[in-house]
Amino acid sequence: MQAETVLNGDVLVILRHPPHGSSWLREGLDAALVAAAFGQTVSLLFQGDGVLGLLQGQGPGPLGQKGSSATLDMLAMYDIESLFLDARSLARLGLSTESLQLPASPLEPPSIAELIAGHRLVLTF
Amino acid sequence: MQAETVLNGDVLVILRHPPHGSSWLREGLDAALVAAAFGQTVSLLFQGDGVLGLLQGQGPGPLGQKGSSATLDMLAMYDIESLFLDARSLARLGLSTESLQLPASPLEPPSIAELIAGHRLVLTF
Amino acid sequence: MILHILNRSPSSSLVYRDALAGMGPEDRLLLVEDGVQGALPSQVRHFEVVGDRLFALREDLVAHGLDGHCDASVQVVDVDGFVALTEEADKTVSWF
Amino acid sequence: MILHILNRSPSSSLVYRDALAGMGPEDRLLLVEDGVQGALPSQVRHFEVVGDRLFALREDLVAHGLDGHCDASVQVVDVDGFVALTEEADKTVSWF
Amino acid sequence: MRYALLVQGAPYSSQASHSALRFSEALLARGNRLVCVFFYHDGVYNAARLAAPPQDEPHLVDAWVRLNEKHGTQLQVCIAAALRRGLLDEREASRHGKSGHSVEPPFELTGLGQLIDLGLGVDRLVTFAP
Amino acid sequence: MRYALLVQGAPYSSQASHSALRFSEALLARGNRLVCVFFYHDGVYNAARLAAPPQDEPHLVDAWVRLNEKHGTQLQVCIAAALRRGLLDEREASRHGKSGHSVEPPFELTGLGQLIDLGLGVDRLVTFAP
Numbered sequence: 001m002q003a004e005t006v007l008n009g010d011v012l013v014i015l016r017h018p019p020h021g022s023s024w025l026r027e028g029l030d031a032a033l034v035a036a037a038f039g040q041t042v043s044l045l046f047q048g049d050g051v052l053g054l055l056q057g058q059g060p061g062p063l064g065q066k067g068s069s070a071t072l073d074m075l076a077m078y079d080i081e082s083l084f085l086d087a088r089s090l091a092r093l094g095l096s097t098e099s100l101q102l103p104a105s106p107l108e109p110p111s112i113a114e115l116i117a118g119h120r121l122v123l124t125f
Numbered sequence: 126m127q128a129e130t131v132l133n134g135d136v137l138v139i140l141r142h143p144p145h146g147s148s149w150l151r152e153g154l155d156a157a158l159v160a161a162a163f164g165q166t167v168s169l170l171f172q173g174d175g176v177l178g179l180l181q182g183q184g185p186g187p188l189g190q191k192g193s194s195a196t197l198d199m200l201a202m203y204d205i206e207s208l209f210l211d212a213r214s215l216a217r218l219g220l221s222t223e224s225l226q227l228p229a230s231p232l233e234p235p236s237i238a239e240l241i242a243g244h245r246l247v248l249t250f
Numbered sequence: 251m252i253l254h255i256l257n258r259s260p261s262s263s264l265v266y267r268d269a270l271a272g273m274g275p276e277d278r279l280l281l282v283e284d285g286v287q288g289a290l291p292s293q294v295r296h297f298e299v300v301g302d303r304l305f306a307l308r309e310d311l312v313a314h315g316l317d318g319h320c321d322a323s324v325q326v327v328d329v330d331g332f333v334a335l336t337e338e339a340d341k342t343v344s345w346f
Numbered sequence: 347m348i349l350h351i352l353n354r355s356p357s358s359s360l361v362y363r364d365a366l367a368g369m370g371p372e373d374r375l376l377l378v379e380d381g382v383q384g385a386l387p388s389q390v391r392h393f394e395v396v397g398d399r400l401f402a403l404r405e406d407l408v409a410h411g412l413d414g415h416c417d418a419s420v421q422v423v424d425v426d427g428f429v430a431l432t433e434e435a436d437k438t439v440s441w442f
Numbered sequence: 443m444r445y446a447l448l449v450q451g452a453p454y455s456s457q458a459s460h461s462a463l464r465f466s467e468a469l470l471a472r473g474n475r476l477v478c479v480f481f482y483h484d485g486v487y488n489a490a491r492l493a494a495p496p497q498d499e500p501h502l503v504d505a506w507v508r509l510n511e512k513h514g515t516q517l518q519v520c521i522a523a524a525l526r527r528g529l530l531d532e533r534e535a536s537r538h539g540k541s542g543h544s545v546e547p548p549f550e551l552t553g554l555g556q557l558i559d560l561g562l563g564v565d566r567l568v569t570f571a572p
Numbered sequence: 573m574r575y576a577l578l579v580q581g582a583p584y585s586s587q588a589s590h591s592a593l594r595f596s597e598a599l600l601a602r603g604n605r606l607v608c609v610f611f612y613h614d615g616v617y618n619a620a621r622l623a624a625p626p627q628d629e630p631h632l633v634d635a636w637v638r639l640n641e642k643h644g645t646q647l648q649v650c651i652a653a654a655l656r657r658g659l660l661d662e663r664e665a666s667r668h669g670k671s672g673h674s675v676e677p678p679f680e681l682t683g684l685g686q687l688i689d690l691g692l693g694v695d696r697l698v699t700f701a702p
Contacts, residue, residue, distance in 0.1 A: 010692065011688065011691070011692070014368075014439075016361065016364060017284075018259075018284050018287065018314065019313070019314065020283065020284065020310070020313050020314060020457055021257065021283045021284030021456070021457050022284075022455060022456050022457070022572070023454055023455050023456075023613065024613070027612065027613050027653065030652070030684060031612075031684055031687065031688070034683070034684040034685050034687075034688060035685075035688045037685070038685050038688050038689070040688060040692070047364045047367070047368075048261070048262055048360070048361065048363075048364045049259060049261055049262045049284065049287065052287065052314060052315075052316075055314070055315040055316070056315060057315035057317075057318065058313065058314060058315035059312050059313050059315070060313065061310075061313045061457065061460055062309060062313075062329075062457075062460045062461060062463070062464035063460050063463060063464065063500040063502075063505065064499075064500055065457075065460050065499070065500060066498075066499065067313060069315075086364065086367060088363075088367065089364070092261060092292065093261060093287070093290055093292055093293070094290055094291055094292025094293075095290075095292075095319070099319075109366075109367040109368075112367050112368050113367075113368055113369055113370040113371075113373070114370070116348060116368050116370075116439060117348060117370055117436075120437070120692055121437070121688070121691040121692050121697065122437060122439050123578075123687075123691070123699070124439060124440055124441060124442070124699065124701075125613075135562065136558065136561070136562070139272075139343075141265065141268060142380075143355075143380050143383065143410065144409070144410065145379065145380065145406070145409050145410060145587055146353065146379045146380030146586070146587050147380075147585060147586050147587070147702070148483065148584055148585050148586075149483070152482065152483050152523065155522070155554060156482075156554055156557065156558070159553070159554040159555050159557075159558060160555075160558045162555070163555050163558050163559070165558060165562070172268045172271070172272075173264070173265065173267075173268045173357070173358055174355060174357055174358045174380065174383065177383065177410060177411075177412075180410070180411040180412070181411060182411035182413075182414065183409065183410060183411035184408050184409050184411070185409065186409045186587065186590055187405060187409075187587075187590045187591060187593070187594035188590050188593060188594065188630040188632075188635065189629075189630055190587070190590050190629070190630060191628075191629065192409060194411075211268065211271060213267075213271065214268070217357060217388065218357055218383070218386055218388055218389070219386055219387055219388025219389075220386075220388075220415070224415075234270075234271040234272075237271050237272050238271075238272055238273055238274035238275075238277070239274070241252060241272050241274075241343060242252060242274055242340075245341070245562060246341070246558070246561040246562050246567065247341060247343050248448075248557075248561070248569070249343060249344055249345060249346070249569065249571075250483075255568070255569075257457075257461075257571070261360070262359065262360050262361070263358065263359060263360070264357070264358050264359070264360070265358070282461065283457045283461060284457075309464070329464055329465060329467075329468040330468050330471070330472065332465065332468065333465065333468045333469045333472050333474070334472070336445075336469075336566050336568055337443060337472075337474075337566070339566075341566065341567070342566065342567070342568050342569070343569075344568070344569035344570070344571055346571040346572065351698070351699075353587075353591075353701070378591065379587045379591060380587075405594070425594055425595060425597075425598040426598050426601070426602065428595065428598065429595065429598045429599045429602050429604070430602070432575075432599075432696050432698060433573060433602075433604075433696070435696075437696065437697070438696065438697070438698050438699070439699075440698070440699035440700070440701055442701040442702065452582065452614055452617075452657070453656075453657070454656040454657055455613065455614050455657075483585065484582055484585050484614070487582075487617070487657065487658070490657065490658025490659075490674075491658065491670075492658040492659070492660050492665065492668075492670050492672065492673070492674050493655075493656065493657065493658035494655040494656070494658070494660060494664070494668045494670070495655070495656045496652075496655075496656070499656070503658070522626075525623075525624040525625070525626075526583075526584040526623065526624070526625045526626070526629070527582070527583070527584055527585075527617065527620065527623065528617070528620025528621065528622040528623035528624070528633070528674065529620075529622070530622045530624060534624070535622065538622075538624045540621075540622050540624070542622065542672040542673065542674075543622070543672065544620075544622050544658065544672075544674055
């Protein structure tokens with residue numbers, strides 16, 4: 001399956017921050033949704049602590065601050081189906097793809113560079 | 126000299142950020158100056174990348190944004206003479222106390238904990 | 251006893267080294283916000299020297315979906331326990 | 347060729363690992379703002395794999411007082427050179 | 443015990459304000475007193491009176507105001523940090539020749555010396571930063 | 573070449589705005605065109621019309637306005653990020669029942685879709701973040 005993975009598209013959004021501590025993840029996902037709504041082919045790369053944004057069982061923050069879990073459920077509705085994660089980031093945290101809410105293809109560095117090269121616009125959050 | 130170092134006082138300001146990239150260092154130094162102006166005994170601890178705030182030869186940032194060098198010169202005027210740095214932070218950056226604009230006493234971890242315990246108010250920036 | 255409060259994870263920030271350098275032998279360390287990632291079994295080794303004086307905030311573990319992933323060596327407290335820790339401490343120092 | 351721009355130092359942030367994971371064999375890396383600390387001889391080993399494609403922004407080195415401490419393996423460019431690097435690249439990616 | 447909080451993170455960008463508000467409720471519930479919240483660095487943005495978050499998100503500025511109304515907690519904003527960032531009350535706006543203002547009571551612009559006084563005067567100062 | 577910049581850092585807290593302004597001058601000096609600066613995340617605070625920095629410090633809001641006047645560079649601010657943070661132009665203020673406003677032309681509140689259009693439409697998009 002890894003061999004068939006398509007590593008190009010119009011817009012790549014790289015998500016490097018975990019949910020809650022900052023608004024980077026939410027504002028990055030918003031950018032991805034808007035790009036998709038504008039008819040662009042959008043890919044997401046979860047990297048660094050950003051892989052925690054994919055984790056199953058997230059809840060709201062203090063005072064009902066939203067997490068990323070509701071937004072993740074919207075990705076399919078917006079036809080964002082190219083989800084990738086940095087395999088080393090996940091391994092460093094000692095987590096496996098089984099604890100994730102959505103399936104994302106694990107990538108090793110050479111493929112991450114290809115992914116970045118394969119998109120016209122790359123936004124990091 | 127290290128043996129005579131006084132590790133207590135009213136207010137300890139810990140400076141962990143380098144100049145320019147953020148305003149943490151400047152706003153931390155402002156807090157120290159104000160505390161001294163209010164008659165408190167103030168100590169400074171430069172730690173992490175904050176030790177770069179002591180480096181000789183700093184200049185203004187783009188658009189004339191001030192660095193920390195002018196503020197450092199004001200410390201003596203405000204009677205802030207207890208300057209400390211985390212010896213390991215400086216060593217990790219490969220720098221020595223000779224490249225510093227002002228003399229600061231290098232401290233190893235046990236003394237850093239004593240310094241923190243020895244001040245009534247500790248502010249980190 | 252001083253309560254040190256850390257809101258960054260060793261998996262992305264090295265501020266934990268400065269926090270540890272500032273801790274006395276009785277001091278406690280509380281992981282909050284994104285810092286609760288430090289309670290993962292893969293990260294908790296960075297806090298080995300803290301021994302049984304390491305705490306993590308339950309509400310933030312839950313919000314991150316990490317409550318089931320927390321290392322057994324970490325004492326989990328809720329926000330009421332957080333306040334209790336500050337009451338018991340002489341003062342608090344926040345690392346970020 | 348893609349220009350990667352990094353504004354954090356390996357001495358405090360681990361984002362450089364993600365930047366390196368995203369770099370292709372022809373890509374270049376420019377250190378700016380607090381990231382210029384990465385040009386210190388003590389830090390530059392973190393960027394070994396980048397070889398001679400490592401750059402640092404002169405103005406930020408000077409502002410930090412680091413221009414005399416820069417490792418010989420780093421190519422120093424001014425802000426005009428920064429623009430030239432972006433002109434030569436297909437696109438830029440910022441890491442922070 | 444008498445507490446004060448130092449908030450240094452911008453609302454909606456960092457969790458600092460959320461954490462501080464949650465901690466406030468908990469310390470009050472345990473019978474402590476919250477004398478003052480001091481806003482410094484990007485924390486001063488918590489005082490922006492025009493904040494208009496979506497209805498399904500917490501309104502942090504209003505939450506601070508309620509804290510003041512219910513518990514008499516002072517809301518002090520470092521004036522130097524605020525002016526740079528465009529947060530002016532009516533008095534500062536007119537002093538700087540600007541029309542309109544962006545900070546209103548119960549938030550008060552005050553000097554940084556207040557933070558030192560607070561930190562040395564209360565039993566516990568807890569910092570919430572980004 | 574046609575450039576656009578994405579600014580995500582608050583002025584006076586992060587170097588992002590300074591770096592972006594310095595880069596703007598340099599790219600224009602090399603004969604390129606700067607189509608637009610888009611402000612997102614805490615970058616939206618660059619549009620605060622009431623900013624009153626000390627006289628010996630750069631006035632970043634004014635520097636952006638000059639860039640617009642001299643080079644026709646558009647200054648677009650993400651509306652969703654701005655409203656949460658208390659940055660409203662006259663129209664949004666009245667829509668939200670608030671008196672006064674904190675954003676003025678040449679800064680324009682606009683949708684996030686503009687960023688995507690820009691990013692795909694110009695030759696180079698460069699991001700300056702905190």
